[in-house]
Amino acid sequence: CSNFTSVHVHSWPMPVAGKAVLDVDKEEGLLYSFHEIPALLVDKSATAATCAALRGSCLVVGTADGRVLGLRRHSDGSWAPPLQLRQHPEAVVTDLALDESCRFVASSSSGGALAVDRFPIESVEASCPSILQSWCCSFPKSLLSVSVCPRYAAADRANAPLAGLSVVFSGGEEGKLTLSRRGALGTRHATIHSGEGPIQTIRWEGSLVAWANAKGVKVVDVQTYQKVAHVQKPDGLGPEKSCCLSWFADDVLVIGWGKTVLMVEIRQKIGGPAGIRFGNVVRRFCCEVGFVRGVAPYDVGDGTHVVLLIFVPGDSRTTTFGVFSWQGGYPISVGEVFTTGGCDFYSCLANGRHGGICCVVTAGKLIVAEPRLIADHMAWLLKKGHFEAAVELSKACGTRSAAQQRD
Numbered sequence: 145c146s147n148f149t150s151v152h153v154h155s156w157p158m159p160v161a162g163k164a165v166l167d168v169d170k171e172e173g174l175l176y177s178f179h180e181i182p183a184l185l186v187d188k189s190a191t192a193a194t195c196a197a198l199r200g201s202c203l204v205v206g207t208a209d210g211r212v213l214g215l216r217r218h219s220d221g222s223w224a225p226p227l228q229l230r231q232h233p234e235a236v237v238t239d240l241a242l243d244e245s246c247r248f249v250a251s252s253s254s255g256g257a258l259a260v261d262r263f264p265i266e267s268v269e270a271s272c273p274s275i276l277q278s279w280c281c282s283f284p285k286s287l288l289s290v291s292v293c294p295r296y297a298a299a300d301r302a303n304a305p306l307a308g309l310s311v312v313f314s315g316g317e318e319g320k321l322t323l324s325r326r327g328a329l330g331t332r333h334a335t336i337h338s339g340e341g342p343i344q345t346i347r348w349e350g351s352l353v354a355w356a357n358a359k360g361v362k363v364v365d366v367q368t369y370q371k372v373a374h375v376q377k378p379d380g381l382g383p384e385k386s387c388c389l390s391w392f393a394d395d396v397l398v399i400g401w402g403k404t405v406l407m408v409e410i411r412q413k414i415g416g417p418a419g420i421r422f423g424n425v426v427r428r429f430c431c432e433v434g435f436v437r438g439v440a441p442y443d444v445g446d447g448t449h450v451v452l453l454i455f456v457p458g459d460s461r462t463t464t465f466g467v468f469s470w471q472g473g474y475p476i477s478v479g480e481v482f483t484t485g486g487c488d489f490y491s492c493l494a495n496g497r498h499g500g501i502c503c504v505v506t507a508g509k510l511i512v513a514e515p516r517l518i519a520d521h522m523a524w525l526l527k528k529g530h531f532e533a534a535v536e537l538s539k540a541c542g543t544r545s546a547a548q549q550r551d
Contacts, residue, residue, distance in 0.1 A: 175442075175467050175476070175477040175515060175516055175521055176465065176467075176477070176479065176502075176513045176514060176515055176516060177513070177514050177516055178465070178479065178504075178511055178512070178513050178514075179511065179512050179514070180509055180510065180511050180512075181215075181223060181510050181511075181512065191207055191208065191209050191211075191508075192207065192208045192490070192507075192508025192509075193205050193206070193207055193208075193490070193505045193508055193509060193510045194206050194207060194208050194236055194237055194238065194490040194505065194508075195237055195238060195239050195240050195490065195492055195494075195505060196240065196492065196494040196503045196505050196510065197240040197241055197242050197249070197494050198242075198494040198495060198496045198501070198502070198503050199242040199244070199246050199496055200246055200496060201216055201217040201218075201246075202214070202215075202216055202217075202242060202246040202263065203215045203216075203217065203223075203494070203503060204229070204240050204242060204249050204251075204263070205226070205240075205505075205510060206236075206237025206238070206239070206240050206251060207236075207237060208236050208237075208490075208508070209236075210231055210232035210233060210234065210235045210236065210237060210253060211228055211230070211231055211232075211237070212228070212229045212230035212231075212232070212237060212240065212249060212251045212259075212261065213226040213227065213228055213229065214226060214227045214229050214249065214263045215227075221514075227263075227264070229249055229261040229262075229263060230249075230251055230259050230261050230278075230280075232251070232253040232255060232257050232259070233255070234255060235253035235254045235255030235257060236253060236254040237251055237252070237253055238252050238253060238254055238286070238287060238288050238289070238316075239251070239252045239287070239288065239289045239290045239345070239346075240252075240290070241290050241291045241292045241312075241348070242263070242292070243292050243293065243294055243295065243296035243297055244294045244295065244297075245296075245297035246263060246265070247262060247263055247264075247265055247296075247297045248260055248261070248262060248263065248276070248292060248296045248297055249261050249262075249263050249292075250290045250291070250292035250312050250314075251290060252287035252288070252289060252290040252314055252316070253286075253287060254286045254287075255282070255286070256282050256283040256284060256285055256286055256287055256316070257280055257281070257282050257283075257287070258280065258281050258282070258283065258287060258290060258312065258314045258324060259278070259279065259280040259281075260278060260279055260280075260292065260296075260312060260326070261278040262276070262277075262278055276296075276297075276299060276310060276326075279326055279331065281324065281331045281333075283314070283316070283318060283322070284318060285316060285317040285318040286316050286317045287314050287315065287316035287317075288315065288316040288317065288342060288343060288344055288345070289314065289315055289316065289343060289344065289345045289346040289355070290312060290313070290314045290346065291312070291313045291314075291346040291347055291348040291353065292312050292313075292348070293309050293310070293311045293312065293348065294348060294349065294350065295309045296309055296310055296311075296312075310325065310326045310327075311323055311324065311325045311326070312324045312326075313336075313346050313348060313353055313355070314343075314346070315342075315343025315346055315355060315357075316342060316343055317342050318342075319338055319339065319340065319341055319342055319343065319357070320335050320337070320338040320343070321335070321336045321337040321338070321343050321346070321355055322334070322335055322336065323335075323336050336364070337355075337357075337362065337364075340357040340358055340359040341357045341358025341359065342357065342358065343355055343356070343357055344356045344357065344386070344387045345387055345388060345389050346389075347389040347390065347391055347397075348366075349391035349394055349397075350394045351365050351366055351367040351368075352364070352365055352366070352372065352391075352394070352395075352397075352410065353366050354373075354389050354391075354397055355389075356387040356389060356399075356401070358377070359376070359377060360374060360375050360376040360377045361373075361374070361375040361377075361387070361389065361397075361399055361401075361408075362374050362375075363397065363408070363410070363423055365421065368419065370419075370420070370421065372410060372421050372422060372423055373397075373408060373410065373422065373423025374423075375399060375406065375408060375423070375425060377401065378401050378402055378404040378406075380402075381401065381402040386401075386402075386435065386437065387399065387400070387401040388400045388401075388436060388437060388438050388439055388492070388493070389439075390438075390439045390440060390441075390495065392407075392441045394410075395409060395410040395411070396408070396409055396410070397410070397423070398439045398441075398450065399439075400431075400436030400437070400438065400439045400452065401436065402435055402436070403430050403431045403432065403434070403435060403436065404428065404429075404430055404431075404436075405428065405429055405430075405431055405436060405439065405450065405452065405468075405473070406425050406427065406428045407425070407426055407427035407428070407470070408423045408424065408425055408426070409423065409424055409426045410422070410423050411423070411424060427470045429468075429470065429471075429472060429473030430473060431452060431454060431468065431473055432473065433454050433456060433464065433466070433475065433478070434454040434455050434456035434457065434464070435454065435455045435456075435457070436452055436453070436454055437453045437454065437455050437463070437491040437492060437493065437506075438452065438453035438491075438492050438493020438494075438495075438502075438504070439451065439452060439453075439493065440452075440453075440493055440495035440502050441495070442467050442515075443500075443515075447470075448469060448470050448471060449467050449468065449469055449470065449476060450467070450468055450470060451465070451466070451467055451468075451493075451495070451502060452465075452466055452467075452468055453465055453491065453492070453493040453504060453506075454466065455491055463491050463504070463506040463507070464478055464479065465478070465479055465493075465502075465504060465513055466478030466479065490505060490506070490508070491504075491505065491506040491507075492504075492505045492506075493505075500515070501513065501514045501515070522534050522538065
């Protein structure tokens, strides 16, 4: 890709399924390749990347000087020049969210601003002009997270019967989870939950909204306002407060908090009133490498692996990206992305689900992590004589079709 610059990647020895330990010292041994988008941002504190959201071929990036930028990925893997969608004055962009059509972007800022902006798609704009305009409102304290209704764009037509979908959740230092609804007469706000500390992160999938506060992670069905799940904050976190959430499917939520990684499945209750759902923690492990800053699915067919972005404290203060096994938390492939050189507050991982590309924000930079072909990685293992690891990888990927491996 012409507008990519390769990023130096360092590999660690990797326990595979609790057995073989590999002395991997070359970049091609990783399951992902890493590239920076250098033309997007200048690596200075005033213009550093702070957050990102990815869906399909659309990527939006927030910066330390308050800009919200939109990029689209071409079929050849290159990226179109960024469009500036919003400028938050004198504030840092703290979180971003895309609706499922990728036509609307919600953003939050350290100045307490909540905004929704259009992400223009030329073919759509020409055939169906938008009736929903960009809008912005403000709150008394800093916002830390935002999540837009996945079907927000369904209200974007004249006399739309689904106008109630033009809603956004936000939360932050004020300790309130707020539902903001945009109407013809302005914006109305409703407090859904409060009183348990700052709202750290919010993620919306289908009719389910999950958020994290000082007590733990809660999940609510926004159609029925039924309380679906409450996962308590892991013990022994100490000063560690950062929590990351990601929906791997409509009914699968993955939580990274401190060094703990958990998978919550949302299930239908058998017996009793119809439509009652509940959440169960079905998988968990402790990441001994460091503190989890992001989680993403790794498409291995049998679902036994997960992608993690990890902050490793200490003298080097590095941010690493790796593939881990759910069974025991063994690292299968780990690469060092960047040395942060200081605070890692703005380290995060944006993913488009389905095991595709991920975007890493760390040390003010934006890194694209793209999965390599499984067949290529297995060939590399065999070439290096790592036969046991190749067998383990073959077993893990045995359920994948040829089409999936090409993708």
